[in-house]
Amino acid sequence: xxxxxxxxxxxxxxxxxxxxxxxxxxxxxxxxxxxxxxxxxxxxxxxxxxxxxxxxxxxxxxxxxxxxxxxxxxxxxxxxxxxxxxxxxxxxxxxxxxxxxxxxxxxxxxxxxxx
Amino acid sequence: xxxxxxxxxxxxxxxxxxxxxxxxxxxxxxxxxxxxxxxxxxxxxxxxxxxxxxxxxxxxxxxxxxxxxxxxxxxxxxxxxxxxxxxxxxxxxxxxxxxxxxxxxxxxxxxxxxxxx
Numbered sequence: 001x002x003x004x005x006x007x008x009x010x011x012x013x014x015x016x017x018x019x020x021x022x023x024x025x026x027x028x029x030x031x032x033x034x035x036x037x038x039x040x041x042x043x044x045x046x047x048x049x050x051x052x053x054x055x056x057x058x059x060x061x062x063x064x065x066x067x068x069x070x071x072x073x074x075x076x077x078x079x080x081x082x083x084x085x086x087x088x089x090x091x092x093x094x095x096x097x098x099x100x101x102x103x104x105x106x107x108x109x110x111x112x113x114x115x
Numbered sequence: 116x117x118x119x120x121x122x123x124x125x126x127x128x129x130x131x132x133x134x135x136x137x138x139x140x141x142x143x144x145x146x147x148x149x150x151x152x153x154x155x156x157x158x159x160x161x162x163x164x165x166x167x168x169x170x171x172x173x174x175x176x177x178x179x180x181x182x183x184x185x186x187x188x189x190x191x192x193x194x195x196x197x198x199x200x201x202x203x204x205x206x207x208x209x210x211x212x213x214x215x216x217x218x219x220x221x222x223x224x225x226x227x228x229x230x231x232x
Contacts, residue, residue: 042224092220101217104162109160
């Protein structure tokens with residue numbers, strides 16, 4: 001009965017590799033998000049999608065590319081991983097349409113470690 | 116510029132003590148929403164409360180209570196009779212209805228609460 005799920009939970013990889021994180025929500029929500037939590041626990045939004053359309057695209061290196069195959073899934077692909085990409089990445093979803101202030105419900109997070 | 120300030124980095128209390136977490140926000144919007152999330156040691160982010168800018172009524176949910184004061188731009192959170200399970204990082208967040216900020220949760224830096232038996 002998991003609401004927002006992410007895979008994998010942990011990801012350890014070498015610098016320069018390409019990796020993906022997957023997110024799925026079974027809440028029937030229309031909007032999904034990616035947030036990054038750095039080593040000091042600061043949380044910052046990266047992207048949001050509404051019904052497969054990119055809505056928010058913060059100042060994020062273009063090595064990061066979100067993809068939404070349908071409104072229940074939002075994946076994050078990262079090319080040419082760098083040490084500074086090490087962080088916890090959270091997926092979230094909310095019921096509203098584009099540009100909503102609805103409550104966002106978060107997944108369990110994916111801890112990415114780049115060696 | 117940081118729009119949500121949580122000045123307390125860490126608060127340590129003994130079980131059964133009350134603890135109040137401060138949150139000060141900054142916005143020019145008249146319509147906005149404030150949130151609190153809990154991040155326990157297991158790492159997930161748990162939603163606690165959402166309040167809109169037009170509702171200044173205080174809210175109580177079990178041992179949790181929230182005090183929203185627009186005059187001081189504050190949305191403080193109190194845990195009454197703390198328990199060890201309350202040990203976590205607590206985040207205050209702001210969501211503005213202005214077009215360029217819509218949909219973004221802007222988080223404070225978080226306050227680590229440590230409750231010892």
